[in-house]
Amino acid sequence: MELRLGGVDDMIRRLVDVRRWAAGNNKMSQQVVSEWEIRQLCAGAKEVFMRQPNLLELDAPINICGDVHGQYRDLLRMFKECGFPHQQNNNNKHLFLGDYVDRGEQSIETACLLLAYKVRYPEHFFLLRGNHEVASVNRIYGFYDECKRRYSVRLWRAFTDCFNCLPVAALVDDRILCVHGGISPHLRSLDQIRELPRPSDVPDSGLRTLACSATSYGRTPPSLVSEDGLPTKKGESPTPSAPTCSTSSYEATTSTYSAGRIRWFRTDTSSSQIEDSSPSSPRQITAESLTMMEQ
Numbered sequence: 001m002e003l004r005l006g007g008v009d010d011m012i013r014r015l016v017d018v019r020r021w022a023a024g025n026n027k028m029s030q031q032v033v034s035e036w037e038i039r040q041l042c043a044g045a046k047e048v049f050m051r052q053p054n055l056l057e058l059d060a061p062i063n064i065c066g067d068v069h070g071q072y073r074d075l076l077r078m079f080k081e082c083g084f085p086h087q088q089n090n091n092n093k094h095l096f097l098g099d100y101v102d103r104g105e106q107s108i109e110t111a112c113l114l115l116a117y118k119v120r121y122p123e124h125f126f127l128l129r130g131n132h133e134v135a136s137v138n139r140i141y142g143f144y145d146e147c148k149r150r151y152s153v154r155l156w157r158a159f160t161d162c163f164n165c166l167p168v169a170a171l172v173d174d175r176i177l178c179v180h181g182g183i184s185p186h187l188r189s190l191d192q193i194r195e196l197p198r199p200s201d202v203p204d205s206g207l208r209t210l211a212c213s214a215t216s217y218g219r220t221p222p223s224l225v226s227e228d229g230l231p232t233k234k235g236e237s238p239t240p241s242a243p244t245c246s247t248s249s250y251e252a253t254t255s256t257y258s259a260g261r262i263r264w265f266r267t268d269t270s271s272s273q274i275e276d277s278s279p280s281s282p283r284q285i286t287a288e289s290l291t292m293m294e295q
Contacts, residue, residue, distance in 0.1 A: 042162040056170040070104020098130020098180035102141035129166035164199035
């Protein structure tokens with residue numbers, strides 16, 4: 001199906017306008033977007049995801065954002081800092097690394113706005129899959145209950161069908177490999193990521209599971225590594241051997257749930273600089289100091 005862009009623009013306008021009347025309201029009770037519209041949006045986003053590869057190859061500069069977890073007002077504040085896509089004339093690129101739903105109180109609005117931006121700006125707005133974009137996980141951690149309470153179980157199934165089509169990795173300037181969870185010890189070639197089937201649920205083990213839900217790859221103290229080389233602490237871990245896919249590797253914990261705020265970075269590999277652009281602590285940092293940032 002093809003969504004009318006005018007309809008998507010109107011949906012974005014309503015979702016962004018939520019900040020005006022919900023600034024002091026901790027819980028969202030009003031339906032800003034109808035269930036029919038959201039189901040149409042999920043179907044349209046699914047088609048966009050399936051037209052693009054499982055391994056996105058992107059160019060810098062680009063804004064890279066970590067977990068959102070239903071923190072909708074924080075998401076709006078982040079866009080206020082770095083620019084709303086619909087106010088940027090498509091010039092500002094964004095990459096989100098997954099975990100859009102669960103835990104927070106506004107997962108539906110969060111998912112809707114991100115999907116709407118993806119449909120509206122498919123070549124400038126990119127979403128990866130996290131472990132909370134998996135039915136067996138968000139069935140437990142809040143998203144299912146939010147859909148059931150505010151709309152219906154049928155809407156949760158529509159989101160599930162859409163999430164099953166999300167790509168799992170992005171390569172920025174052929175130098176920075178971005179995934180939600182980490183690099184699998186089974187990964188020997190980027191072609192393995194390209195060839196992962198979609199749509200698909202995430203299995204209990206294997207390459208897709210580790211790309212979506214393992215801990216992040218980076219420089220980790222030996223005390224955090226088990227005997228088989230796998231991580232023992234969420235947010236910090238190596239793999240037994242990293243694939244030869246880039247000239248540099250960067251690691252950062254970007255979880256809004258653990259850090260207390262959404263973390264996002266703007267990277268430009270031509271200058272070897274990555275800017276920590278979290279609203280509460282903007283600063284310039286080099287790639288070498290990235291892993292030393294305050295968690």
